[in-house]
Amino acid sequence: MANAITVILLFIIGIYCILVSHNLIRVLIGLEILIKAVTLLVIFCGYQTQNTALAQALVITIIVIEVVMMTVAAGVVVGIHRQNNSLDARNIRKLKG
Amino acid sequence: MYALLVLVPFFSLLALNLPFRELNRRLAFGFAAILFLLQMGLVFIPDVYFWRVHLSFFANIFHFQLAADILSKVVLFCIGLVSLTALCVSRSLIKESEERFNFINIILLAVAGMNGVALAQDIFSLYVFLEITAVSSFILIAFEKDILGLESSFKYIVLSAVATVLMIAGIAILMFIAGSTNFSVIHSALLSQNRNLLLSLSIGLFLSALFIKAGLMPFHGWLPDAYTAAPAPVSIFLAGIVTKVAGVYCLIRIILSVIGFNDQLKGILLLVGAFSAIFGALSALTQSDFKRMLSYSSISQIGYIILGLGSGTALGVAGATLHIFNHAVFKSLLFVNSAAVESQTGSRDIDKMNGLAKQMPWTSLTSILGSLSCAGIPPLAGFWSKLVIIIALWLAGYKIYAVIAVLGSLLTLAYFLALQRKLFFAQPNDEFKNIKEAGFGLIFPAFFLAALIVGAGILSPWILSNFILGFNSLVGG
Numbered sequence: 001m002a003n004a005i006t007v008i009l010l011f012i013i014g015i016y017c018i019l020v021s022h023n024l025i026r027v028l029i030g031l032e033i034l035i036k037a038v039t040l041l042v043i044f045c046g047y048q049t050q051n052t053a054l055a056q057a058l059v060i061t062i063i064v065i066e067v068v069m070m071t072v073a074a075g076v077v078v079g080i081h082r083q084n085n086s087l088d089a090r091n092i093r094k095l096k097g
Numbered sequence: 098m099y100a101l102l103v104l105v106p107f108f109s110l111l112a113l114n115l116p117f118r119e120l121n122r123r124l125a126f127g128f129a130a131i132l133f134l135l136q137m138g139l140v141f142i143p144d145v146y147f148w149r150v151h152l153s154f155f156a157n158i159f160h161f162q163l164a165a166d167i168l169s170k171v172v173l174f175c176i177g178l179v180s181l182t183a184l185c186v187s188r189s190l191i192k193e194s195e196e197r198f199n200f201i202n203i204i205l206l207a208v209a210g211m212n213g214v215a216l217a218q219d220i221f222s223l224y225v226f227l228e229i230t231a232v233s234s235f236i237l238i239a240f241e242k243d244i245l246g247l248e249s250s251f252k253y254i255v256l257s258a259v260a261t262v263l264m265i266a267g268i269a270i271l272m273f274i275a276g277s278t279n280f281s282v283i284h285s286a287l288l289s290q291n292r293n294l295l296l297s298l299s300i301g302l303f304l305s306a307l308f309i310k311a312g313l314m315p316f317h318g319w320l321p322d323a324y325t326a327a328p329a330p331v332s333i334f335l336a337g338i339v340t341k342v343a344g345v346y347c348l349i350r351i352i353l354s355v356i357g358f359n360d361q362l363k364g365i366l367l368l369v370g371a372f373s374a375i376f377g378a379l380s381a382l383t384q385s386d387f388k389r390m391l392s393y394s395s396i397s398q399i400g401y402i403i404l405g406l407g408s409g410t411a412l413g414v415a416g417a418t419l420h421i422f423n424h425a426v427f428k429s430l431l432f433v434n435s436a437a438v439e440s441q442t443g444s445r446d447i448d449k450m451n452g453l454a455k456q457m458p459w460t461s462l463t464s465i466l467g468s469l470s471c472a473g474i475p476p477l478a479g480f481w482s483k484l485v486i487i488i489a490l491w492l493a494g495y496k497i498y499a500v501i502a503v504l505g506s507l508l509t510l511a512y513f514l515a516l517q518r519k520l521f522f523a524q525p526n527d528e529f530k531n532i533k534e535a536g537f538g539l540i541f542p543a544f545f546l547a548a549l550i551v552g553a554g555i556l557s558p559w560i561l562s563n564f565i566l567g568f569n570s571l572v573g574g
Binding site for chain 2: 055073076092
């Protein structure tokens with residue numbers, strides 16, 4: 001039960017972080033927290049079903065992919081900073097969605 | 098041999114970046130073109146010669162579970178076709194050879210990822226290949242490192258990461274229920290269970306993740322920005338195939354092989370599909386940017402595919418798959434046309450440009466064919482897939498949705514006629530008197546795709562009769 005509460009708590013923190021912060025780096029940190037939450041969920045589900053070998057393989061792959069994604073995301077943030085001299089999300093609203 | 102479709106692009110990417118970079122840079126274009134042509138050709142080879150040959154050497158090293166059915170083969174063909182188009186267009190639009198080499202490298206990576214998605218037989222490999230595709234498209238969108246590209250790439254990264262998180266949560270819960278990640282094992286575990294809260298939660302998580310990836314209407318925020326801000330060859334690649342494979346194909350695959358249809362699921366799919374089809378078309382009506390209009394049109398056409406899937410019958414799924422193919426062809430064609438117009442006039446604003454038909458006759462002709470196919474005018478290819486989707490909806494008893502699909506088609510015709518009238522047929526503008534037709538590098542792919550639209554349209558009765566037979570076994574009655 002404590003595990004499930006931790007996962008849900010991390011999930012809420014991550015979503016809150018993405019929604020509230022204006023700094024692009026903070027948005028990335030929020031994404032990291034979200035991914036950590038689901039990684040914990042995978043470990044928890046593997047532990048509950050006595051399927052730890054599968055869960056381990058999945059978790060290691062998730063971590064690797066997460067690193068690749070965050071590297072690209074950080075590169076994009078560096079690019080935005082070079083062009084704009086600012087990391088504030090309010091300054092880069094040139095596109096209207 | 099399935100593994101080769103993933104491994105060959107991947108290892109050629111590695112080989113291209115080993116020593117002899119000068120030589121590699123010159124060879125890269127031809128090599129990639131041959132690879133994509135081979136992939137298109139392989140789809141037509143009978144199963145025994147290529148698809149069923151088992152290589153124990155690869156199977157021992159790489160533990161992917163891969164398989165191909167008719168749905169995967171259609172998608173593999175589209176991947177080859179659209180990548181080839183993007184490659185041809187990049188030759189005339191990305192001038193610097195170093196940049197073009199980088200572009201080809203990332204395209205190869207994305208193709209390896211998408212082939213993996215098309216062949217995966219287990220939800221976790223599906224996730225891994227999806228991420229490979231997604232990461233390479235982040236880089237492609239920000240390829241020119243201008244602020245618009247970077248901004249839209251960041252938007253896509255955030256939404257795609259949220260989609261990933263939802264998807265892994267769905268995978269974790271399915272693993273909790275079934276104890277495995279294999280499609281068939283999960284499917285049989287789900288059949289033996291009653292519908293409970295946990296199962297509905299995981300299905301909901303999966304659906305919302307894939308709706309974000311496909312850019313369906315409530316989750317579409319990133320899609321018009323990404324398509325508009327990306328360089329022209331990348332727009333072709335993204336609009337033609339990446340979102341189709343990452344969102345729509347995965348949705349069809351997960352529903353057919355893992356979850357199975359039920360009434361609530363069909364209800365959700367029909368609602369989201371109809372909403373996207375209508376509101377995508379309405380938003381496209383108000384756009385004045387050529388590429389932005391095409392992006393909203395993409396959302397609307399994805400809505401059609403989801404409507405076909407939502408009917409829940411073999412006929413509907415066949416129509417949806419045929420529409421994936423048709424959409425890949427006509428949307429790539431229209432993006433090639435937009436690239437030609439942009440490269441010649443330096444602008445994408447439809448309101449500013451008038452009467453280009455005289456100066457750019459071939460671009461005008463091919464874009465008319467593409468627009469009419471998209472709007473579903475017989476005998477072009479787009480008509481047949483829309484017809485199959487509408488008939489499937491009607492036969493399945495969703496008559497209201499069939500009517501909505503017809504109305505959406507009229508809206509599609511409306512915005513494309515407005516586009517054609519302003520861009521090509523109005524009184525010529527003095528400012529654009531000296532425009533010339535685009536070069537061979539942009540006209541040849543446009544002609545090839547236009548010929549494919551007409552050819553597939555005329556051959557459609559034959560394609561349909563061979564096609565729908567293949568789908569009866571897939572949906573299970």
